[in-house]
Every structure is written in structure tokens, then in C-alpha cells.
Amino acid sequence: MSTIDAKTHQSLNELRGHAKAWQLVKAEELFRILVLGSDHATLTLVSHDLLEILEEFQKRRKRDLSLLLQQTLERGPRHAIAPTDASGIEKVSSVFNGYQSRMAVLADKHIFQWATYYRDNCTFILKDVVSQLPSMHDYTEAEDRIQAIFADHSREIFSKGYEKVQERGLPHEIGLAKSIRGLQQFLNVIVGVLRDQREGAPSKPHAAMQWDIASAMISGILLGYRSVASGDLNGRELLSDYLNTWLPTLGFCRGRHAILLTEPGHSVFNGSEASVCSLLMGVDRWASQASTPAVLPKYSRVTIGLSRLDITYSMGVDRVSQDVAAAVFFGSPLYFKDDLADAAALADVVVAELTNTTREWVDSSGANDVVDSSDVQGQLAGFSALAETVAAILTGRSAPASAKHLSGRLLRNYAKDFPLDDPLFREGHFEVERHSVNRIIQGLQRGVGAYVWCSVRRSGKTTSAEAIAGPSGERMVIFQSMDHRPNSPELNLLSSRIRSALEAGNAIQETFFTELVADCVVATTQANAPKRNLVLIIDEYEMLFEIIDTYTERSPGLKALVSLPLISQMLGFSIKNTLLFMGQRPDAHMILLSQNQLSPNVRQYAFPLFEHQPGTSSEFAILVSRILGENLRITDPFVEAVYQETKGHPYLTVNVLVDFCEWLMASTDFELGTELGGHYFAEFSRERLEFVVLRNSPHYRLFHKMLAEFSSERSRAQEPWLYSVTSILREIVRRHPKRMNCSLAAFDQIAKPFEELARNPSRQLLASAAMANFFNESKGTVSVGIPLMARLAATSTSRSLS
Known part of the structure; x- marks a missing residue:
């Protein structure tokens, strides 16, 4: 089995960039190199990506290159036996047998390799199933087959995983932690795959098919894990005990799949079946209505400190995505009215098992977007009634008369949605x-x-x-x-x-x-x-x-x-x-x-920061799009302008874009729907990245404190290398605040007082600091590695060498 290596990924990104820029001669050349130069297994994995890129080509080129791809794939691996013709039913069966074989190889040779083999093969399976669905008579059978394949695989690998830990004589706690973490990573692979497809879904039916298959995969993984019984590891008990760790992924599930986890005697919801499943079933019904634009899950997370699942769905409105929010309380009845009020203020619909106190708040406040699940005692008929109510509320919120088109001034700081301090939520949803x-x-x-x-x-x-x-x-x-x-x-x-x-x-x-x-x-x-x-x-x-x-x-x-x-x-x-x-x-x-x-x-x-090549779908361009979301229309010049300030440093990129969005919200000449060109960031930089403004900005507190600590006497005594490098960085900016660079000779002069302290001559100090992204040296000129960090260093508390 193969996976997609970094070089192939880079070539795909370059190909996308050339095609979108209509540099079709270069694009065709690179396409042919990829098709003819890749082994058959890798070419199969990227075939759907290549077909998507071909949509950017003119008719003749598209036809010729599509034929080249098809013929190369049909040739198969070298020395392979040519397949015989088969009937339609046999072909469909063969397709699913092929998926099962892929998962079997993963279990045998590449188990737990989430970021490589699992991601690439799950991506291929989802794309391939969606491409096959229109020719299948029964979509439900396809979902069931995928769900069963992933359930069997999940049961096998998580049983094996715990058994290996036990065989080695390691503690149960390590096997338990490894199992729970592995489950999160497997689920996040599917969330990431769906996220990547969501960004390019061409139509409502296509989006629905992608969601259906991804949901079947997710529910299959959970159903398989539920049946794990290996030594002291009991899958059903773990899913119940660690509900917070996997429930966010259920936000990407269809209600009809989630309800399979409520089987009497085997439920994993700790009494929250009615609330969670009725919400998901209600979303299904709302999304399937003819009047509802294309809907796909966007974010799903458990709010820290609260037993509340928040799900955001993207709904297409005039080719621009509109967010629709839903919230559900789980784990126990809801006693605190303030918690309910907070949820109702943020979400379009809230489902909770209400108590007398919270029910009184609903009655007195006139809140008509809260659904009470307290009267439903695990009966499917009750779930269905609640789901109808949820669907009716969402239909009212998304009806043409009430739909909020994205226009006018920016009212929300989208960059603040990026979970800087929540790595578990960042996985799958925002990961690059x-x-x-x-x-x-x-x-x-x-x-x-x-x-x-x-x-x-x-x-x-x-x-x-x-x-x-x-x-x-x-x-x-x-x-x-x-x-x-x-x-x-x-x-x-x-x-x-x-x-x-x-x-x-x-x-x-x-x-x-x-x-x-x-x-x-x-x-x-x-x-x-x-x-x-x-x-x-x-x-x-x-x-x-x-x-x-x-x-x-x-x-x-x-x-x-x-x-x-x-x-x-x-x-x-x-x-x-x-x-x-x-x-x-x-x-x-x-x-x-x-x-x-x-x-x-x-x-x-x-260590490389996020790479960027202007005009391509680079690591940094993807990061910026993840941070700002799909409701702000970024351009290549805007991405380039941000890159020149942060040089791909992810944390500072989020910080500066939060600052930028705040500035944009106060702007009188920007409206949603307007393209963000480089001139917007240039104007922002003049106003918000000046030293005096930066010194008092609340958006860079961590780096201000960190750089001040690096410049302290304590750092000088305990971390002389960091102290020296930071001091030199500050001095360069102090001497040259505009261009933030100096000659090699000037650097030697600035670094001379720190050579003994850092136990390095100036040029060795420069070389090590450059590899750590503090500086950059080119053609006899030393520049700061990350301009924004250099500005922050210059505005942090100064400490002298003496």
C-alpha cells in the first residue's frame, strides 16, 4: 500500500496554483509528470484530486489529459493481470471489497499511522464512494457497507492496540490513554477529510453525499469501538466515561447514524440520548428540505467547563456561506438558567433536558428556540417528535425572509474562532x-x-x-x-x-x-x-x-x-x-x-515555519484561510502581505489576524463580500503595528511577556543564548526601526558584547539563531527572521547587559 509523500503533495499544490492562474502550459506539463511519474498506488490515491483540477482546463486539454489519466490507471501496476469484465452488481461489490482490502492492509501493516496512510486512504475511499453513488441503486446500502467496513476495522485495531501494550508489560493507564487518543485521532482523520471536501463541494446533492459517507465512517468507528472487549478495556464503558473526548465528532454525524449508538443496554450517551439524537435528527430533516440550501457541518466542540455540545453548520446563501448554530446540553438535567441563557444567545436552536428553574426561564423570557427533552424517556417516537420541532425552528431561522445575507460591515471577529489554546478542537477542524x-x-x-x-x-x-x-x-x-x-x-x-x-x-x-x-x-x-x-x-x-x-x-x-x-x-x-x-x-x-x-x-x-509560495495553495495560504474562514474573501496579495509580517509563524499569524479583524470591524469602507486585497493589510499595519500602538496592544500579551522574560537578568544567568539573541534582535530594531536589518559587519559589532556570554563568536551565534528563525542572512545583509516578533521585542521591557 502507498501513501502520498510530501513531494507529491507539493506538486499537487503547484498544479492547482498553475491551473487557477490559467498558466495552462505549465499546468499541463506538471500534470503529465505527475501521471506518468507516479507509481500506480499513489496515482490511484490522487486521481480524484487530478480530476478536480482538470475542471480548470479548457475543453481540449481537459479531454486529452483525462484520457491520459484513465489509460494510465487502467494499465494497472506493472505485471498486473488485466481485470475481466463484470456485471454492474459485481462491479459494485468489487468496489466495496476493494475498500475492505485497503482497510485490511492498514490494520496489518500501517496501523495507527493516522497522518499518512489513514488520511490518504480514507480520503480516497470517501471521494471514490461519492463518485460511485450516482450509479448505485441504493444509497443506504452503500452507507451500510462503509459503516460495517469501518466498524470491523475499528474493533480490530483498538483490540490489537491494547493487547500490544499488555504484552509489553506496560501499565493499564498507558494502554487506556493510547486507546482514547487513537480513537480521537481516527475520528479527526474523517473530520479533516470532510472539511477538505466541504471547501469544494459543487452542489447540494454532492455535499449531502459527502456528509452521508463521512457520517457512515464516523459512526462505524464508534460502533466498532463500542464492541471492543480486551482485558480490562471495555469499549462501551470507555465511550460512556469519556463522552467529552468523542462527542464533538458526533456533530459531523447524521442523526440516523448516531441513533445506532442508543441501542438499549448498549447506549453510550449516559442518559442524553434524547437531547443529542433529536438535535441531529432534526438537522437531518431541515437539511433535506427542498427549500434549504446546501448544508454541511463546519465546527463541533464541547464547551470547556460545560456539558454543552456546540455545532456550527454552513448553509449556502447566494454562493456565500451563512453559519447556523445549534447547541445541546448533555450528561444531566440543566439546572442553571444562566447557562441556558448564554446558549440561547449564541445558537439558533438549543436542546436540553430542562428542570423547573430553566423551564420557568424559558416561559418568562419567551424563548421559542429552546427544545425541552425532559419528557422523552429513550423512546424513538419521542426523538422523532423533538426532531420535528428542531427542524421547524431551523427552517424558520433559515427561511428566505429571515435569512441573513452576508453584507454590510463586518460584525464578527472570525479570527477569534481559531482555537489557539484548544489543540484537541484544532485537530481535524483547523489543522494544516x-x-x-x-x-x-x-x-x-x-x-x-x-x-x-x-x-x-x-x-x-x-x-x-x-x-x-x-x-x-x-x-x-x-x-x-x-x-x-x-x-x-x-x-x-x-x-x-x-x-x-x-x-x-x-x-x-x-x-x-x-x-x-x-x-x-x-x-x-x-x-x-x-x-x-x-x-x-x-x-x-x-x-x-x-x-x-x-x-x-x-x-x-x-x-x-x-x-x-x-x-x-x-x-x-x-x-x-x-x-x-x-x-x-x-x-x-x-x-x-x-x-x-x-x-x-x-x-x-x-525548523521550517509555514511555507509560502506566492499564488499557490501553500501551507501558509491554507493557514490564513483556516483562521479567517470562508466568509472573508482573501486574495493572494493579502496572504503575501500577512506572510511578510509573520513569515509563517502560526501563533503570531493568528494574533495579527485577530487584531486585523478588530480593525476591519471599525472600518467604514469595508463591506462583507469585498475582496481583501493587500492594501487593507498595509493600511492596518500603518495604524496598528507601529511601536507605540503595539506596546499597549492586548493581542500580543504572550509574546510581550515572553520576550521581556528573555531580556531579563534571570534569563541572562540561566539561558545566556536566548538572552543574547533577543538582545541583539532588539538592538537591530532600535538602530533600524524601518528596515529592520543591518550589514554583517554591523551585526558583528552589535553581537560582540554577547560572544563571551553566549560562548559563541558572532557568526556562529548568527547561524544558530537563523536556524531558530530569529534572523535571516542573505548576501551580506542580516534581517530579522519574523518582523512582527522583532517589533514586539523592541516594545517589551528592556534590560541592559551591564
Whole structure:
């Protein structure tokens, strides 16, 4: 089985860019290279993408290239036996047998490889089923077959996953955490696939088919998980106990599929069946009405601190999407009227099991968008009646007379919807695939050694590394974090074992690190210790060496018993595999230097921010579109202008776009529907990114505080490299506030006072800081790496070197 590699993804993005820009000669050339240069398995996976891109071509080119694609696919893999003709029924059966075979290969060879094999193959299956549906007599049978395939697969892989953890002798808690996390990731794969298709659904029937099949996949995964029974792992009990972790995904389910989870004696809703299912069934009925434009689920999340599921649906109105919001309370009756009032203020319809207090509030306030589920005792007929009420409310809210067309001034800050501090919600809904990171990892797999991967805070290192963890091709990527993860003990296994060894104070075995890595493989992926190259990523690695150093300083005997043997074993691991330290500082591993054999062999590797090529569907362009949503019409010049300010730093990009939307809301010359050109961001920059304004802006507080901390005397003593780099950055901006760059000679002069402190000559300091995205050097000129961060550094509290 194949997956789509980073180079192919990049080629597809370039092809889309050329086609949309009507650079058809270049587009045709690249199309032919992709078709003729890809192996058959990869070409099959991208075939639907290629067909979509062909819609941009002129008739003749479209016909010729479509024929080329079809003939290449029909030829099949080399040495393959030509298929025989079959009847229509046999062909349909063969199609589903093919999907089942794909999932079987995933279970056998690529289990838990969510970001690669699962994403690519689930995308292919959804696109392929939707393309086949018009020729099928019974859509329901297709949904049932897909649901059954995914249910069988889910039951198999999650049973296997827990059994492997038990076989290795790891604690039940690690197997449990791995199982729940795996379920979230599998569900988020389908949410991400549907999200990508939603952005290009050409018609209401097409959108409905995509939603139907994605819903069948999601419900199949949950039904399969419910039937898992392996040792102490009981799927039904876990779904009930961890309702908050998977319920958001149910917002992407059809009501007719969700109701299968309410089977008497096997329900997973903890008494909330009526509320949740009647809402989803009501949405189904509303969306299926002839008068309702195309509807697709957009966002779904459980509100932190409340047992409330908030679902946002996008509804097409005059080719512009309108958001329709629904909310449902689950878990217990709703006692607090303020919670109900808050939900009613935000949503078009609210479903809840009301109590006397909340029912009185509904009666007194005249709220006609609240549906009371308290009288329904799990009877399907009762669900149906509530669903009719939900559908009627939504129909009234979306009727032509009451539909709110997106026009006039901007009244909502769409960038604030981006969940900066909610990574679980960000997965699936807002995640951007980092092909640039994948390419680096693919490069590392071809070699061995120890590397340090540095970048400024909040640049997407952890998110990217977690996304690529798992086996792929010739490598196995294992992710471990030194940051405490109470809900993910499987990611803290390395941290906890090393702390325990230091606490015990006994001499570690010669195989200590090798055995620890083998346990991490089983705890975080789904394979025994593989006979292939390993890439071990240790996030927040500074803490690892700080812990070793602190324990050794406190108990000098640990140096010979634990600390130096452990460091030597890490070096030994890197001789045959890849060891990747990830953090913010390139020098944190430099401890116990008189006998530390690892540090001299550690090389720094540059971490890429979100890549951008003007005029293409780049990582950064996708990020900006995710942040601003589909209701603001961004243009290539606008994306380029934002990129020049943040250089692809994700956190600062969200910050600046929140600031921009606030500025836009106050603008008197912008109306919804107007294209956002580069001149809008240029005008915003003149008004809001000036030093005086930035110093008091509430939108950049984290970076203001962080950069002030880097400039502090404490940082100078404890983190001299960070202190030096930040001080140099501030000084360049102070001297050249407009152009924010200087010559190499001027940089040497500015950096000279910090060479002794940073234990690096100026040019080495520049090289390491450039790889960490603080600076950029080109043709004898040193520029700040991220202009917005440089401005913030210049406006944070200053500390002198003396």
C-alpha cells in the first residue's frame, strides 16, 4: 500500500496554483509528470484530486489529459493481470471489497499511522464512494457497507492496540490513554477529510453525499469501538466515561447514524440520548428540505467547563456561506438558567433536558428556540417528535425572509474562532498538513545522528511532530515530551522513566535507553520494536538535560551511575538511528562537558515555519484561510502581505489576524463580500503595528511577556543564548526601526558584547539563531527572521547587559 509523500503533495499544490492562474502550459506539463511519474498506488490515491483540477482546463486539454489519466490507471501496476469484465452488481461489490482490502492492509501493516496512510486512504475511499453513488441503486446500502467496513476495522485495531501494550508489560493507564487518543485521532482523520471536501463541494446533492459517507465512517468507528472487549478495556464503558473526548465528532454525524449508538443496554450517551439524537435528527430533516440550501457541518466542540455540545453548520446563501448554530446540553438535567441563557444567545436552536428553574426561564423570557427533552424517556417516537420541532425552528431561522445575507460591515471577529489554546478542537477542524516538516523527517530517515531542532516559541514544533509520529516507509517516528501531559502518560514515558532512574540512584543497565525506546514504540504507535530506522523526537528537551544536571549537582554520585551512562547510551542510539531534540535553545544539551560524548556530535537543524509560495495553495495560504474562514474573501496579495509580517509563524499569524479583524470591524469602507486585497493589510499595519500602538496592544500579551522574560537578568544567568539573541534582535530594531536589518559587519559589532556570554563568536551565534528563525542572512545583509516578533521585542521591557 502507498501513501502520498510530501513531494507529491507539493506538486499537487503547484498544479492547482498553475491551473487557477490559467498558466495552462505549465499546468499541463506538471500534470503529465505527475501521471506518468507516479507509481500506480499513489496515482490511484490522487486521481480524484487530478480530476478536480482538470475542471480548470479548457475543453481540449481537459479531454486529452483525462484520457491520459484513465489509460494510465487502467494499465494497472506493472505485471498486473488485466481485470475481466463484470456485471454492474459485481462491479459494485468489487468496489466495496476493494475498500475492505485497503482497510485490511492498514490494520496489518500501517496501523495507527493516522497522518499518512489513514488520511490518504480514507480520503480516497470517501471521494471514490461519492463518485460511485450516482450509479448505485441504493444509497443506504452503500452507507451500510462503509459503516460495517469501518466498524470491523475499528474493533480490530483498538483490540490489537491494547493487547500490544499488555504484552509489553506496560501499565493499564498507558494502554487506556493510547486507546482514547487513537480513537480521537481516527475520528479527526474523517473530520479533516470532510472539511477538505466541504471547501469544494459543487452542489447540494454532492455535499449531502459527502456528509452521508463521512457520517457512515464516523459512526462505524464508534460502533466498532463500542464492541471492543480486551482485558480490562471495555469499549462501551470507555465511550460512556469519556463522552467529552468523542462527542464533538458526533456533530459531523447524521442523526440516523448516531441513533445506532442508543441501542438499549448498549447506549453510550449516559442518559442524553434524547437531547443529542433529536438535535441531529432534526438537522437531518431541515437539511433535506427542498427549500434549504446546501448544508454541511463546519465546527463541533464541547464547551470547556460545560456539558454543552456546540455545532456550527454552513448553509449556502447566494454562493456565500451563512453559519447556523445549534447547541445541546448533555450528561444531566440543566439546572442553571444562566447557562441556558448564554446558549440561547449564541445558537439558533438549543436542546436540553430542562428542570423547573430553566423551564420557568424559558416561559418568562419567551424563548421559542429552546427544545425541552425532559419528557422523552429513550423512546424513538419521542426523538422523532423533538426532531420535528428542531427542524421547524431551523427552517424558520433559515427561511428566505429571515435569512441573513452576508453584507454590510463586518460584525464578527472570525479570527477569534481559531482555537489557539484548544489543540484537541484544532485537530481535524483547523489543522494544516505540514509537508515542509514531512520532507525534513524524510531526509533525516536516510541518515543517522543526533540533531537539535530549534525555533521560537509557539511556532508549531510540537503539533507538527505529534502529527508525523508513527511508522512510515523506512522509518518509525516516536514522539516523547518532557512537558507534563496528565492526559497522555504514553507521551511522558521517557520522562517518567528517566526521573525514576535518577530518584532511585542505582546504576542503570547497559540496555536502559534501548529498552526505554522499545517501550515508547509500543506505548505510542502500534508495532513491536521495528527492524527499521527509528527517529526519536524529544520535545521540550531543555528540561531533560536540566533534570539530569540538577540531580547530578544535588547527588554527585549519580554522574557515574546514571547521568553519563545515559548520555552515552543516547549517543549509542544515534549511531544507528536518529535522535532529534526539539526546543527553543540549541545549547541545552551542553552539560557535564568534560565527559559528555554526546554534545560534540549534536548538529542543529533548521525548523521550517509555514511555507509560502506566492499564488499557490501553500501551507501558509491554507493557514490564513483556516483562521479567517470562508466568509472573508482573501486574495493572494493579502496572504503575501500577512506572510511578510509573520513569515509563517502560526501563533503570531493568528494574533495579527485577530487584531486585523478588530480593525476591519471599525472600518467604514469595508463591506462583507469585498475582496481583501493587500492594501487593507498595509493600511492596518500603518495604524496598528507601529511601536507605540503595539506596546499597549492586548493581542500580543504572550509574546510581550515572553520576550521581556528573555531580556531579563534571570534569563541572562540561566539561558545566556536566548538572552543574547533577543538582545541583539532588539538592538537591530532600535538602530533600524524601518528596515529592520543591518550589514554583517554591523551585526558583528552589535553581537560582540554577547560572544563571551553566549560562548559563541558572532557568526556562529548568527547561524544558530537563523536556524531558530530569529534572523535571516542573505548576501551580506542580516534581517530579522519574523518582523512582527522583532517589533514586539523592541516594545517589551528592556534590560541592559551591564
